[in-house]
Amino acid sequence: MDQKKIGSFLKELRKEKGLTQEQLAELMYVSDRTVSRWETGSNLPSLDILIRISDYYNVELSEILDGERKSGKMNKELEETVLKVADYSNDEKMKMMKKLHIFSWIGVVSFLIYLALDVTGLAGQGITEAIASFCSGLSLGMLITAVLYTSNSIYKIKAFKKRLLGKK
Incomplete structure (x- = not known):
C-alpha cells in the first residue's frame, strides 16, 4: 500500500465534493489535522473510518486502498467480509x-x-x-x-x- 498515493486520492475525492479539510473532519468526527495527515500520507484512517469515507464518496474500499479509481466493482462477498471485520474491530x-x-x-x-x-x-x-x-x-x-x-x-x-x- 502506498500511503502517499492513498492520501492524494483522498484529497482528490474531498476536492471533488468541494469540501474543506475542516468540513470533512466534522463529517468523520476527527480533527482537521488528522485529515491533513491522511492526505499527506503520514497516517491512514482506521478501517471503520475508511468504510465511512468510501460510503460518503461512493467509491469502493479497494479503490481507496489502491489510491485510484477502478472500472470493475468490488466483489460483494469481499465487501461484506470487510464490513464484518470492521464491526469486529469496533466491538x-x-x-x-x-x-x-x-x-x-x-x-x-x-x-x-x-x-x-x-x-x-x-x-x-x-x-x-x-x-x-x-x-x-x-x-x-x-x-x-x-x-x-x-x-x-x-x-x-x-x-x-x-x-x-x-x-x-
Whole structure:
C-alpha cells in the first residue's frame, strides 16, 4: 500500500465534493489535522473510518486502498467480509474502552478513599493504615493499567505472555 498515493486520492475525492479539510473532519468526527495527515500520507484512517469515507464518496474500499479509481466493482462477498471485520474491530475497541472505564473508576474511588483517610489523619493508625496503603497501591495500579491500555502496550504484553506459555 502506498500511503502517499492513498492520501492524494483522498484529497482528490474531498476536492471533488468541494469540501474543506475542516468540513470533512466534522463529517468523520476527527480533527482537521488528522485529515491533513491522511492526505499527506503520514497516517491512514482506521478501517471503520475508511468504510465511512468510501460510503460518503461512493467509491469502493479497494479503490481507496489502491489510491485510484477502478472500472470493475468490488466483489460483494469481499465487501461484506470487510464490513464484518470492521464491526469486529469496533466491538473489540468497545470492550477495551469498557474495561478501561471500569479500571479508571476503580482507581478514582480507591484514591478518594486513600485521600479521605489521609486528610482525616486515619491513614497512619492500625487497620486504616493498611486500607490506606492498599487504596494507594490500587489507584497507582489502575493508573498504570490505564496507561498500558491507551498506549496499546497491553497487546504486546499479551503476545509476550503467549510466547512464554507457548500458546498460539
